[in-house]
Amino acid sequence: MSDARDPAPLPSPAAPDMVSSRWLDDLAGVYTIWLREVRKFWRDKPRIIGATVQPALFLLLLGTGIGQGIPRAFGVEPAARQFAPGVPDYLTYIYPGIIAMTLLFTSVFSALSIIWDREIGFLKEVMVAPISRSAVAIGKTLGGSTVAMLQGCLMLLFAPFLHVTLSWGTMLALLPLLLYVSFSLTAMGIAAAARMRSMQGFTVIMNFLTLPMFFLSGAMFPIDGLPRWMTVLVTLNPLTYGVDALRSVVIGFHHYGVLQDLLVMGVFGAAMLGLAVRGFESHE
Amino acid sequence: MIDVRHLHRVFRTKKSTVTAVNDVSFTVERGEIFGFLGPNGAGKTTTIGMLCTLLRPTSGTAILNGFDIVKQPHYVRKSIGLVFQDPSLDERLTARENLEFHARLYRLPKNLARERIDRMLEMVELVSRQDDIVKNFSGGMKRRLEIARGLIHHPRILFLDEPTLGLDPQTRCCIWDYIHQLQREEQVTIFLTTHYMEEAEHCRHIAVMDYGALIGLDTPAGLKKTVGEDRITMTTVHVKQATAYLAARGLSPLGVRGREVVFEVQNGEAFLPAFVKEAPFDMLTINLTRPTLEDVFLRMTGRTLRGEGDPVGVARSGRRR
Numbered sequence: 001m002s003d004a005r006d007p008a009p010l011p012s013p014a015a016p017d018m019v020s021s022r023w024l025d026d027l028a029g030v031y032t033i034w035l036r037e038v039r040k041f042w043r044d045k046p047r048i049i050g051a052t053v054q055p056a057l058f059l060l061l062l063g064t065g066i067g068q069g070i071p072r073a074f075g076v077e078p079a080a081r082q083f084a085p086g087v088p089d090y091l092t093y094i095y096p097g098i099i100a101m102t103l104l105f106t107s108v109f110s111a112l113s114i115i116w117d118r119e120i121g122f123l124k125e126v127m128v129a130p131i132s133r134s135a136v137a138i139g140k141t142l143g144g145s146t147v148a149m150l151q152g153c154l155m156l157l158f159a160p161f162l163h164v165t166l167s168w169g170t171m172l173a174l175l176p177l178l179l180y181v182s183f184s185l186t187a188m189g190i191a192a193a194a195r196m197r198s199m200q201g202f203t204v205i206m207n208f209l210t211l212p213m214f215f216l217s218g219a220m221f222p223i224d225g226l227p228r229w230m231t232v233l234v235t236l237n238p239l240t241y242g243v244d245a246l247r248s249v250v251i252g253f254h255h256y257g258v259l260q261d262l263l264v265m266g267v268f269g270a271a272m273l274g275l276a277v278r279g280f281e282s283h284e
Numbered sequence: 285m286i287d288v289r290h291l292h293r294v295f296r297t298k299k300s301t302v303t304a305v306n307d308v309s310f311t312v313e314r315g316e317i318f319g320f321l322g323p324n325g326a327g328k329t330t331t332i333g334m335l336c337t338l339l340r341p342t343s344g345t346a347i348l349n350g351f352d353i354v355k356q357p358h359y360v361r362k363s364i365g366l367v368f369q370d371p372s373l374d375e376r377l378t379a380r381e382n383l384e385f386h387a388r389l390y391r392l393p394k395n396l397a398r399e400r401i402d403r404m405l406e407m408v409e410l411v412s413r414q415d416d417i418v419k420n421f422s423g424g425m426k427r428r429l430e431i432a433r434g435l436i437h438h439p440r441i442l443f444l445d446e447p448t449l450g451l452d453p454q455t456r457c458c459i460w461d462y463i464h465q466l467q468r469e470e471q472v473t474i475f476l477t478t479h480y481m482e483e484a485e486h487c488r489h490i491a492v493m494d495y496g497a498l499i500g501l502d503t504p505a506g507l508k509k510t511v512g513e514d515r516i517t518m519t520t521v522h523v524k525q526a527t528a529y530l531a532a533r534g535l536s537p538l539g540v541r542g543r544e545v546v547f548e549v550q551n552g553e554a555f556l557p558a559f560v561k562e563a564p565f566d567m568l569t570i571n572l573t574r575p576t577l578e579d580v581f582l583r584m585t586g587r588t589l590r591g592e593g594d595p596v597g598v599a600r601s602g603r604r605r
Contacts, residue, residue: 021391025358025391028388028389029389031388032385032389035388036377039377040377043376117374120371120372120373120374121368121370121371121373122372122373122374124338124368124372125372125373125433126389127338128337128361128364128366129386129389129390130358130361130389130390131389132358284338
C-alpha cells in the first residue's frame with residue numbers, strides 16, 4: 001500500500017505543464033462545483049417535493065380562484081370569450097408564468113448555498129483550491145441553474161391537467177430555454193449572495209426582490225392595458241421576458257417575441273454573471 | 285520553502301484601522317515542522333490567511349514553493365494543503381465524497397485519486413465510516429477527515445491551524461503520529477499554530493508573534509535559553525554552609541528563603557547527580573526545574589498562551605473573511 005506513492009517531483013516556477021494547465025484547472029473546478037450542487041439537490045427529496053407543491057398550489061388554488069371566482073363576482077361570464085387562440089382559460093394562461101416562478105424561486109434559493117457554504121466554512125475549501133474566482137462563480141451559477149431547470153422540468157408534469165399538449169419537440173426546445181432563463185436568475189442570486197454575510201440578510205433582500213419581480217412579470221396577468229407606471233416597471237423587469245419566452249413556447253402566446261426575450265435575458269444574465277464574478281474576486 | 289518578506293496587513297473599518305500583521309519576515313526550511321505561536325489576536329490567523337492566498341497583503345509578499353502569493357496565487361494554491369481552525373467540511377456529503385470533491389478540485393486522475401483516498405482513509409482510520417454522512421461524525425473524526433483531505437493532493441506545504449484544538453489527548457497523539465509520518469516520508473513542510481506547549485516542542489523552529497509583530501524566532505531550546513538556565517531549588521538546614529559552597533564554585537544563589545536555596549546551572553540533569561554526591565552538607569530536598577516554552581511565552585508577551593485577555597480580537601476580525 002505504502003509503496004504506491006508517487007514521489008511527485010516539485011514543478012519549478014516556470015514548469016510549462018503547470019502554467020498551461022490553468023484553463024483545465026478552472027474547467028475541472030466548474031465541473032466539480034456544479035456536480036456538488038446537482039448531487040445535493042438530488043439527495044434533498046423534501047426540498048424537491050416542497051418546490052413542486054408550492055407552484056402546484058398557486059396553480060390549483062390561486063389559478064382556479066381567480067379564473068373562476070373573479071369573473072363571476074365582477075359580472076363577466078367565465079369562458080365568455082377565449083383570451084387568445086390556444087389559451088382556453090386563465091389557468092392555462094398562468095401556467096408558463098408559474099413555471100417561471102418556479103425557476104425564479106429555485107434559482108434564488110440555490111444562491112443561498114453560497115452563504116450556507118460560508119457559514120459551515122466550506123467556502124474556504126473552495127477558495128484555497130487552485131481555481132480562479134470566476135470558475136467558482138460560474139460553477140455555482142451553472143449548478144444552481146441546472147437545479148432550477150430540473151425543478152422546472154417537474155412542472156411540465158402538470159401540462160396534461162391544463163389542456164396543454166407538449167410535443168416532444170417542444171419539450172426538447174424547453175430544456176435549453178429553462179436553463180437559459182434559470183442561468184440569468186441564478187447569476188442574479190449569486191451576485192447578491194457573494195456580497196452578503198448572513199442568511200437572514202440574504203433572505204430579506206431576496207424577498208424584497210423576488211416578489212416584485214414575480215408580480216411585475218406578467219406571470220399572473222396580461223401586461224397590456226396596465227397603468228403607465230406599472231408598464232414601465234414591467235418593461236424594466238427582466239423576468240417579464242423570461243415569462244414571455246416560456247409562454248411563447250409552452251402555449252404559443254407572446255407579447256414581445258422569443259428573439260427579443262432571449263436577447264434581454266441574455267444581456268441581463270451576462271451582466272449578473274459579471275457582478276457575481278466581481279463579487280467573488282473581491283472576496284476575502 | 286516559505287520565504288516571508290515584509291508581510292503587512294491592515295484592516296480598515298469605518299471606526300478604526302487595525303494593523304493585524306506588522307512587517308513580518310521569516311523563512312521556513314523545506315521539510316521542517318515550523319511552529320507559529322502567539323496569544324489570541326496576535327495576527328497568526330491573518331498571517332496564515334495571507335500565506336494561503338485567502339487574504340491579500342496590504343504590502344509585502346511571501347514566496348511559497350517558489351511562487352509569489354501576490355503574483356502567482358494559483359500555483360501557491362496548488363502547492364499547499366490546509367487544515368483550518370474552524371471546520372470546513374460539507375456535512376451533508378459522506379466522508380468519501382468530501383475527499384472526492386477535493387481530489388476533483390485538484391484535478392487528480394481518477395485512479396490516482398481512488399488510490400490516495402483509500403490510503404488516506406486508512407491512515408486516519410475512517411475506512412469503516414467512509415460512506416457515512418459527515419454530520420454524524422465526532423469532532424475528532426471530522427478533524428481527522430480534514431487532515432486526510434488536506435493531504436490528498438500531496439501538498440509541499442501543509443498549514444495546520446490549531447489542528448488538535450478541542451480534541452481528546454488520545455486523538456491528539458494520533459494526529460501527531462500522522463504529522464511526523466508525513467514529514468518523515470513525504471518531506472512535507474509543516475506550518476502549524478497551536479495553543480498546546482507540548483505540541484510546540486515537536487517543532488524544529490518556533491516563531492512567536494504578538495500584536496502583529498514577530499517577537500522571536502528560534503529552536504525550542506534556543507528560546508528557552510533566553511528565559512534562563514535550569515533552576516535548582518534545594519532545601520537544607522545548613523544554609524550558610526551551602527551558600528558558601530555554591531559561591532566557591534561560582535554558583536551564586538538567586539535567593540535564599542528560610543531553608544530554601546535557589547540557584548541556576550547549565551545542563552541541570554548532568555549537574556545534579558555529581559552535586560548531590562559531592563556536596564559536603566546534608567540536603568532535605570533538591571528539585572530541578574527547566575524553563576518551559578510557557579515561561580518563554582510569558583516572558584516575551586507578558587501573557588500565558590491560554591489567553592488571559594484577548595486584545596481587541598484582531599485576528600478574529602480577520603478570521604471570518
